[in-house]
Amino acid sequence: MKKWTVILCLLLVPALVSAGDRTLYVYNWTEYMPDEVLTAFEKKTGIKVVYSTYDSNESMYAKVKLTRGKGYDVVFPSTYFVHKMRKEGLLSPIDHARLANFKHLDPVLLDKPYDPGNTYSIPYAWGSTALAYNKDQVDPEKMTSWKDLWRPEFKNRLVMNDDVREVLGVGLIINGFSVNDTDPDHIRMAYESIRALMPNIRVFSGDSPKQPLLNLEAWAGMVWNGEAYMAAQDFPAIQYAYPEEGAIFWVDSMVIPKEARNKKEALAFIDFILEPENALLVCEYIGYAPANRTAVSMMPEELKNNPTIFPDPEDVKKGEFQTDVGDAILVYERYWERLKTGL
Amino acid sequence: MNEKQGFKFIAVFLNMTWFALFVLAPGLMVVGISFLTRDISTFFTWPLTLDHYRELVDPVYAKVLKNSLVYSFNTTLLCLGIGYPFAWFLSRAPGHRRPLLLMMVIIPFWTSSLIRTYALVILMKANGLINTVLLAAGIVSEPVSMLYTDFAVYVGLVYSLLPFMILPLYAVLEKLDIRLMEAARDLGANSLQVFVHVVLPLSLPGVMAGCIMVFLPAMGLFYIPDLLGGAKTMLVGNFIKNQFLTTGNWPFGSAASVFLLLLMVLMLAIYFFISSRFNRSQLS
Numbered sequence: 001m002k003k004w005t006v007i008l009c010l011l012l013v014p015a016l017v018s019a020g021d022r023t024l025y026v027y028n029w030t031e032y033m034p035d036e037v038l039t040a041f042e043k044k045t046g047i048k049v050v051y052s053t054y055d056s057n058e059s060m061y062a063k064v065k066l067t068r069g070k071g072y073d074v075v076f077p078s079t080y081f082v083h084k085m086r087k088e089g090l091l092s093p094i095d096h097a098r099l100a101n102f103k104h105l106d107p108v109l110l111d112k113p114y115d116p117g118n119t120y121s122i123p124y125a126w127g128s129t130a131l132a133y134n135k136d137q138v139d140p141e142k143m144t145s146w147k148d149l150w151r152p153e154f155k156n157r158l159v160m161n162d163d164v165r166e167v168l169g170v171g172l173i174i175n176g177f178s179v180n181d182t183d184p185d186h187i188r189m190a191y192e193s194i195r196a197l198m199p200n201i202r203v204f205s206g207d208s209p210k211q212p213l214l215n216l217e218a219w220a221g222m223v224w225n226g227e228a229y230m231a232a233q234d235f236p237a238i239q240y241a242y243p244e245e246g247a248i249f250w251v252d253s254m255v256i257p258k259e260a261r262n263k264k265e266a267l268a269f270i271d272f273i274l275e276p277e278n279a280l281l282v283c284e285y286i287g288y289a290p291a292n293r294t295a296v297s298m299m300p301e302e303l304k305n306n307p308t309i310f311p312d313p314e315d316v317k318k319g320e321f322q323t324d325v326g327d328a329i330l331v332y333e334r335y336w337e338r339l340k341t342g343l
Numbered sequence: 344m345n346e347k348q349g350f351k352f353i354a355v356f357l358n359m360t361w362f363a364l365f366v367l368a369p370g371l372m373v374v375g376i377s378f379l380t381r382d383i384s385t386f387f388t389w390p391l392t393l394d395h396y397r398e399l400v401d402p403v404y405a406k407v408l409k410n411s412l413v414y415s416f417n418t419t420l421l422c423l424g425i426g427y428p429f430a431w432f433l434s435r436a437p438g439h440r441r442p443l444l445l446m447m448v449i450i451p452f453w454t455s456s457l458i459r460t461y462a463l464v465i466l467m468k469a470n471g472l473i474n475t476v477l478l479a480a481g482i483v484s485e486p487v488s489m490l491y492t493d494f495a496v497y498v499g500l501v502y503s504l505l506p507f508m509i510l511p512l513y514a515v516l517e518k519l520d521i522r523l524m525e526a527a528r529d530l531g532a533n534s535l536q537v538f539v540h541v542v543l544p545l546s547l548p549g550v551m552a553g554c555i556m557v558f559l560p561a562m563g564l565f566y567i568p569d570l571l572g573g574a575k576t577m578l579v580g581n582f583i584k585n586q587f588l589t590t591g592n593w594p595f596g597s598a599a600s601v602f603l604l605l606l607m608v609l610m611l612a613i614y615f616f617i618s619s620r621f622n623r624s625q626l627s
Contacts, residue, residue, distance in 0.1 A: 058588035065386070088383075162574050164589060203491045203573030215468035217490055327383065333590045334403075340577035341406040 022047045024265040027064075027072040029252070030055050032125075034285040041272050047265050057081045064090060069257020073266040079250045080165075080180075082121045083114040084324040091120040092256045098267050101274035104294040108316060109251055114323045121253035122270050123291030125282070128311060128319060129166055130247035132228045133220035134213055136237045143220065146174050146243045154200045159213060159221035162206035164329075164336040165322060166248060167194060170222060173245050179320050182328035191335035198339065213238055226288040229308045240308040246318035247311075251291065370604075377597035386593045395598035404582070404599070411578045414568065415561035418500040419508075422557045423550065425501065426508035430549075433509070434516035445513070448506050456503050460570050463499055464490060467571075491573035499567040504560060508553040515549030516542075548618055555614050559607055579603055 022045075026038075030053040038049050054060040057078050064075060069090055077085060085091050096102045096118070105123060115121045133143050137157075142148060149158060149170075160167050169179035171190030181187065203212050210231035212218035223231075228240035254273065256266045272278060279295035289309050290296065296304060304310060311319075325332065377395055382388035433444050451459060466472050469486040477483045489495055519542065527537045543550075565580030574581075579599070586596030 056588065062588065162569075164585075198575075201573075201575065204575060206569060206574060211464075212491070215464075215490065216470050216486070217468060217488075329590050330592065333585060336585075337403050337407070337577060337582070340575065340581075341403055341410070342576075343403055343406060 022262070022265055023050060024048070024262050024269055025050045025052075025071060025073045025260075026269065027052055027054065027060065027075045029053060029076055032076065032252075032286055034281055037273070037278050037281050040278070041269060044272070045265075045268055047268065049269075061085065064257055068259045070259040070261070072257055073260040073262045074269055075255055075257060076124055076252050077121075077255060078252050078322075079112075079114050080322040080324045082253050082255060085255065086115060086120045087324065090258055092258045092260060092263065093119050094122060094256060094267070094270070099271045099274060101271050101276075104274055104276055104279070104292050106291055106293040106296070108313065109291045112251070112321050114251075114321060115253070121255050122274070124252050124254050124273065125286060125288040126249065126251040126291055127225045127288045127309075128242070128247040128249045129161065129222055129224055131220065131241045131243055132210075132213060132223035132231070133239055133241070134216070134218075134237050135239050137219040140239060140241070143239075143241050144244050146170050146245050148243075149200065149220065149222075150197055154220060156200065156202050157219040158197075158200045159203050159205055159209050159218035159223065160201055161209055161222055161224070162204035164332050165325075166222065167204075167339075168332055168335065169248055169322070170194070171197075173248075173320075179248055180323045180325055182325050182331075184328070184331050187328070187331050187335060191339065194339060198342075210238075225308050225311075226286070229306070230287055232308065242307075242311055242315040242319070244318075246320055247315065249316065249319045249321050251321065252288075373597045373600050376593055377601045379594050381592045381594050383591065386591060392594075395595045396602070398595060399598060399602060407577050407579055407582045410576050411562050411580070414496065414500065414578070415558050418497065418504060418561045419554050419558045421497060421501045422505050422508040423554065426505055426512055426553065427550075430509050430512035430516050433513050434519070448509055452506065457566065459503070460499055460567055463495070463502065463571060467495055467498070490571065491575075493572065495571040496568045499571040500561055500564065503564065503567065504557045507556040507560070511552040511556065512546065512549040515546045519545055548621060551614055551618055555610065559610070562603070562607070 024047050026033075026049055028051065032053075033051075038051060041047070042049055054063070060075065060077065061081055061084070064072060064085070065088075069075075082091075099122070102122075109123045109126055110118050131143055131146070131148070133140075142151075165179070168187065168190045171193040172179055172181050172186060174193055175186065175189045177183075177186045177190070181190075202218050205212060208227065209221065209223045210227040213221070213223070214231055214235055223240070225240055228238060231238040232240070254270050256263055256270075260266055273282065274292065276292055276294040276298060279290040279292035280298055283290040283295065283299075287309075296310070376387050378391050378393070379387040380390060380392055380394075433441065433448075436444055464471075467489040468474070469488070469490070471490075473489070474483075474486040477487060523541055523545070524537050527541045532540065563580055565578045565584075568574070568576065568578060569581070583596050583599050583603070586592045586599060
């Protein structure tokens with residue numbers, strides 16, 4: 001029995017030792033921050049970073065919600081999850097005056113409907129969902145609208161994101177509605193449009209929509225711009241286009257949960273990430289555009305002028321940012337189930 | 344308490360605690376939540392209701408269940424068709440070679456099945472290994488469409504689950520008394536008759552066990568149809584996941600889980616009923 005006691009005590013020791021230090025619990029997407037940035041932060045501030053990752057907004061939300069955010073100090077939700085978590089009182093307001101590097105942020109990405117005035121969220125990286133195609137098979141002149149996906153030549157040749165909001169969002173856009181529409185009649189119309197698109201859809205990709213394009217299984221589809229950029233690095237025939245009706249835009253932001261224990265450390269971390277040098281390191285690693293204007297100005301010309309990563313401000317203006325649709329998500333999901341069961 | 348009893352007590356106690364904490368308790372929570380009401384801010388709340396079970400009676404969910412059952416049923420049949428002859432030859436192979444052959448059945452388990460599924464993508468894609476060889480050999484002029492079809496889904500499911508069919512079949516076939524077959528032959532039975540009247544009935548427990556061990560996991564392996572079939576059909580696994588994560592409708596997702604659990608319990612009950620009757624008829 002004595003042996004057991006000794007082992008138990010040994011197991012408890014590390015927990016006691018680290019209790020005295022300053023620690024910060026960061027909860028981020030997988031492969032969304034390089035290690036060197038975390039180490040640099042630890043070295044500069046002496047705050048120990050405990051880093052864990054998630055692979056979908058939904059699983060992050062369920063965890064933060066169940067723990068009321070206790071145990072995490074900085075989290076990186078996307079656009080409409082910021083809106084949802086803000087509405088549900090899960091987030092703690094962020095005092096911009098305490099962020100010396102706030103001035104580096106791109107004003108185009110601030111004060112959006114999902115968080116007016118950015119009271120609760122600080123933009124980290126951003127991107128879009130728009131059209132991608134293989135120009136060996138598809139005429140670039142004819143890829144200008146979401147409606148082009150319905151062309152009969154794409155029979156069984158499209159890749160779509162496996163995401164209920166984005167796919168039905170395209171249906172809403174071509175019917176002239178907002179991607180954030182909550183009217184059940186409008187959602188039904190979107191569903192009917194997408195049902196007509198089903199024969200063209202070869203694959204719903206949940207993990208990496210660039211793969212079916214690289215595999216030559218799909219000729220076109222809806223893809224995130226970062227994926228399209230990476231695909232074009234390997235295979236230059238893959239092109240990215242902003243449709244004339246407007247693309248769907250999203251921003252991943254840094255937030256501090258309401259019950260976070262280390263709010264001071266969290267602010268220090270957010271400010272550190274906003275330093276242009278660090279934002280640049282992050283961008284090089286993740287392949288998405290930083291929300292940091294100064295960091296962008298420090299980039300090499302060819303990257304700065306790449307329209308896949310950095311769209312024309314006109315295209316951004318035409319596009320829409322997703323917001324939370326509340327209980328209308330139940331309507332979306334019902335139609336999603338019907339799409340996928342063919343009823 | 345002597346040393347041996349102490350060990351037994353600890354082993355049993357640890358196991359029971361483990362199951363109670365991580366299997367029974369979450370299971371009971373799911374059952375409990377299935378009777379509560381959806382709530383946007385707390386996931387579930389009072390009052391108690393049977394609505395979620397009533398909502399399950401719907402053509403959409405019947406179709407979701409049917410899709411899953413069809414995939415599982417066909418996979419089981421395919422595994423049986425491929426696994427039975429394999430297990431037979433394995434059990435008849437010379438004794439010193441069997442461990443090696445068995446190892447080769449088991450070795451793929453050492454790699455994550457997700458990684459093996461991605462490997463199948465690399466084999467079957469339009470510019471993948473199989474198509475490159477076929478095109479180079481001049482057998483086809485255009486890449487054959489394999490990935491994102493039902494064919495690919497069955498390749499993936501059968502590949503992942505085949506060992507679960509082979510191992511129980513091998514266990515019964517190996518113990519099969521060769522003298523019974525010789526006796527049948529001496530009495531004038533041809534090969535087919537020996538198989539139908541002697542080998543098959545004696546291997547039935549293995550067939551049943553193998554079918555159960557393939558059918559039940561096949562119901563839950565929704566990532567294989569997602570990755571290889573292009574996620575165009577919704578299966579029970581996707582459906583339950585979406586209720587929890589996308590819509591935050593925990594009670595409805597729980598009700599669907601409870602229903603699936605009952606379905607599986609029913610199948611296991613039928614299996615135990617048949618096999619106990621089989622054992623009794625063997626004894627008498």
